[in-house]
Structures are given as structure tokens and as C-alpha cells.
Amino acid sequence: MLIFHNPVHHLHQGRHEMFRGRLVPCHEVPDRLDHVLAELQRRPLGVLQTPGEVSIAELERIHSRRYLDFLAGAWDEWVALDPANADIDALPSVWPTRSFRHDVLPDNFAARMGLFSFDAGTPLTAGTWTAARAGAACAIMAARELAAGIANGDGTRHAFALSRPPGHHAGADFFGGYCFLNNAALAVQTLLDRGLQRVAVLDVDYHHGNGTQSIFYERNDVLTVSLHGDPRTEYPFFLGHADERGAGAGLGYNLNFPLPRGTGFPAWNKALQSGLDAIRRFDAQALVVSLGVDTFEGDPISGFALRTVDYLQVGQAIAAANLPTAFVFEGGYAVAEVGVNVVNVLEGFGA
Template sequence: MLTIYSDDHRLHHGRCELIDGQLKPCFEMPSRADHVLQRVKARNLGPVLAPDDFGLAPVQRVHSADYLEFFKGAWQRWAATGSEGDLLPFTWPARTLRSIKPTSLHGEFGYYSFDAGAPITAGTWQAAYSAAQVALTAQNAIQQDGLPSAFALCRPPGHHAAGDLMGGYCYLNNIAIAAQAFLDQGRKKVAILDVDYHHGNGTQSIFYERSDVLFTSIHGDPAIEFPFFLGYADELGEGPGTGYNFNYPLPAGSDWAAWSQALEQACAQIQAYDPDVVLVSLGVDTFKDDPISQFKLDSPDYLSMGARIARLGKPTLFVMEGGYAVEEIGINAVNVLEGFETV
């Protein structure tokens, strides 16, 4: 399987995030992608190529112009104040406040974010931009070159980023950008399967009112798990998108037996939809030893996961998302890919 990867991911290395009432070192760190790349090479999964540059146009098909302008220029504005450290938001337009965009940097950051888990550093824009190009290059390998599958080793991840909102370690929604590119290049129907422990709230929101993208997600129950405010089973889409959104929230402690039942349900929806291509938000934070998740999948389970996805029989793009047990992230991610290729 072809892997697309960029060293630019190392340009984004946040010092801290606000979690559990403390500023802690970021769980989303460069070594995550490094371990996956090492495993891809150790297992001889296939060629590893650098991304092409498709420019901002395909990114703008998903993200608003004002959001991209803010994100691209935020660090320069921060550095101009003489401040040190990461740029982090600290206030948001909550329910009793107006959703209005201020002119100050901190006010705008609150307007364009939903948590304090997406620090902006000197290299964050370039890292996120390159991650989107990684996804687009892998998409192009399937769409234009006719490959049956490809792996976009993206970092930072993307599935929590909405059209004009960052958060949850995510800035640009890599899988949504790739999905839109497939549609813009002639595909009629795209299915997204999100297997990350945390609900892909950004991806859902981008396609929630559309019927040309089926979104399915298996994740921790948002009543007790991040992102808390999206990912419930009764969210089925709106308007033309009604009936094209399916969430499968599971309780803490769910193992492969429970998780695989949800996977069967999601696959049944995908098969009924009969998409032209399947995109997988490949988060492996469902692992039993992940430090910020509560499922109990073990490394061999990821082989079975990949094999089941392969039986959908569709061209498939895998896009890297979460996974924070750094020593095992490469094993588990590559197990999915190897399981896919055994079928």
C-alpha cells in the first residue's frame, strides 16, 4: 500500500494543552507520526512518497476563507506582541454570549476554536497545510492513478476541525478535504468510516446536510467523552442529509466483541449506500492502553478491523487521526492496513 508522508508535521510541536484542570505536555506530539512511519518501513508496507502541492483551492472547498485567513496569520500576530510560548484560546462564545467575531487576536481565537487543545505554534500552519496535501496526494493516487487503496499519514489530525472551527488537536479536516476532492473530480457518492475513539464532530458537521457523503462513526459515548456535544445516536442528518449520518456511541470498557458489532452495523450502512469510494478516519486510540481513551481493543484486533473494511470491496483511502499510546501506535495503525491487504 502506498503511504504519503511529510516531515513538515514536526514543525507543529505544542508545548502544552489544558486538560484535567492542568496545563500538561501535549499528547498529540511528533513522535506519533514518526512511530507509524517506522512501522510502515519495518513491515515493508509499500512505497513512501512525499506529497504534491495542490494549493489552497481544495482546502477552501471545505474551510471558510475567513477561518483560513485567521489560522494562517495567527502566529505572526502573536509573535508581533513579543509574547512567548504557544498561542492558546481562553474564552469562547458560550450559550449566553453572542456568536460574534471580535477584532482582537484572543477574541478571534475563541471564535474560531472550541477547546484549549489546539495550540498554535510557529510551524502549526505549515504542518496542517502539508497534512492536507498528504491527504490530497493519497486521494489523487486513487482517483487519478487508479490505486485500490492508499494511506495518508497525516499529522496533525483533522476530524475534529469543522469548516470554521479548530479543536481537539485538529486544524484542517484532512479527510473532509479528500472526500470533497473525490466529489469535485467526478465521484458521486463517498462514505466515511470514523474509527477513532473520539467522535469526528468536525467531519459530521461539514457533511451533515448532504446526501453525497455518508458519515458513520464508532466512538466513546459523548455523554462522558470528548467532544461531549456531538456524536449521539439520534443525530441522523438534516435536510437533504437526513438518513446519511450514523453514530455508534459505545460505553467505556468496550472490547473487540462490542466494538466489532458496531463495525458490522456501520459496514451494513455503507454497503447499502454503495459508495464509489470509502474513506477511513484511522484513529487507533481505541487501544486498551491509550492514555486518554477507555476502549479495550488489542493489537491483533486491528488486523480484523482492516480485513472487515476490505470486504466492503471499494477503493479505500485511510487517513491518520488519533492514537496516543505512542509506542504501539505504529503497530496498531499498520495492523489495520495489513489486515486490509490480506483480503
């Protein structure tokens, strides 16, 4: 397995996030990735590589140009407002909702920050753009290698984009949920741009991948399957219900499995098997897995009860789909256990 590692992920290191009216330390920290790297050194399962750069045009295959322009210049704008802001992460404070307009780009920085976000828990820092763009490169490079392997018939069939910040909450023109660029969606689009006709996304993160769903919701060349906490009680709350099945040409190509807090592995695995059955019926040519391990029983901001040993079976189940597969690292906030849990998935998969 080729493993594309983001060497500058640590440049994005949020100080605080807003939670219930208070600034609290960020749960999404560089140590998450470092623990995965350490476990991969203990249990080598592939070849580590660092990605080259990707162009803005490649990012525009998923994200709007005005959103990308905002992310690229946001930190400089933030500091230009007040030099003291260099020591404070930028968080949004106002949002356009319901009947508010989204088409007019405000001149005011705070207004643009709100236009392009959906929560106050995703700090934008001095290194956010650099780290997120390098992470997108990991996903795109992984997909390129997968596409080349499919075309050649004897090349790379499996790859892992090991990066942060994560991506599955980011939409075409918004950030949130610790995510800025949607790495999984960029991997999918790269596979399609390189000749595939049908690609499936399997999102096993505890939190619904609202960004991925919104990006592909009206398309029939991508099947999105997500297992996650019930949005009636779990973040991101406003998407992820079972009746969200796609729209227009995409009707029937979005499948959600919302599960109640406290779900253990037997019930979770049953949903996984149903999702994999749908992927087989779709006749996918490749699979992109949004690999979040915040389903772990000890995760501090989630509510499922999977154990470390269960992740070996998760990998085995995904392997049974027998598809060229790109894994993309997402959530997991029980930091000390993240590495073992992620690498258990890869080991079970047979990396």
C-alpha cells in the first residue's frame, strides 16, 4: 500500500474552538496523525511518500474559486485587521441563514468568514491553508496512483492519504467540523477524471460527512454511503437522515445509516454490511473510504462503542468488497488510541 503523508500537517494547530459558549482546547490536534505514523513505524504496512503540489485548478474540480481564494488569503486578512490577531485563531461569528443572500461576496472579513463556514468550532490558523492544500495533494496523489494501477492492471490497487486537517465536513464552498478541503471528494473526482465511470464513497466516521453528501447529492456517477451518529442528537445535526437519498440524477445514489448513541459493533457491522451490499449493486470500479475512528468506545466527542479489536474486522469487511481502495484519514479524538485503531483497519484490510 502506498501511504501519502502530509509533512506540513502540524502547521495547522488550532488553539481553541467554541463549545457551548466557551472557548475550549481543540480536539483536532497534530498528535492524532503523529500517533498513526508511530504505529505505522511499529507495524510497517506500506511505503511512505510525501506528495507533490497540486494546482488550484485541481481543487476547483470540487471547490468554488471564490472559496479557495478566501482560504488562501484569510490569515493575512485576519492579521491585517489588527496585528494582535497573529496570536488569536480566527473563528466565525455571523452566518447567512435561510432567506439571507449567499451570492454577493461581502467586503467585510467577518461576513465572508461566516459565508464560508457553518460552525464556530473550526479555527482558521496561520498554517491552515498550507496544511489543507498539502492534505488535498495526499488524497489526489493517492487517487492518481489508484487510477494508474487500474489502467495498467498490475499497479497500485490500494492507497492511504494520511493527512490532517480532515475533510469530509467541507463542502464545495464552506468549512466546518475541523475540515477545510474535502479530501475524499477530491480523490473521487480524480478517479473519475482519469477514466473511471462509477466510484463509491464509504464514510465510517462517527459524524456524518455532510460535505461529501452535498457535493455529490445530484450525481449518479458517485454512490455515497455513510454510517454515523443519528443527526437528531449528533453533530453536524442538519444532514445525515435516512430519507436523504439524493436528488435529480442522483436520486437513489446517497445512502445514510444513522445509528443511535451507544451503538456497539454488532449493530454497526450490520449497517456496514448493508452499505457494502449497496456498493456491490452499484458495480463500483473503485472505493474511497473516509476513515474516521471516532467510533471508538473511548472517543471523547462521539458515542459509539467499537473496541480496538473490532477495527481489524472493519478492514476485513472492506477488503471483501474486492475493489481498488483509497483510504482517507478523517476523525478520531481518543488521541493515544488513534494510531492503533487506524492501523488495525489497514492490517485487517490486508495492506
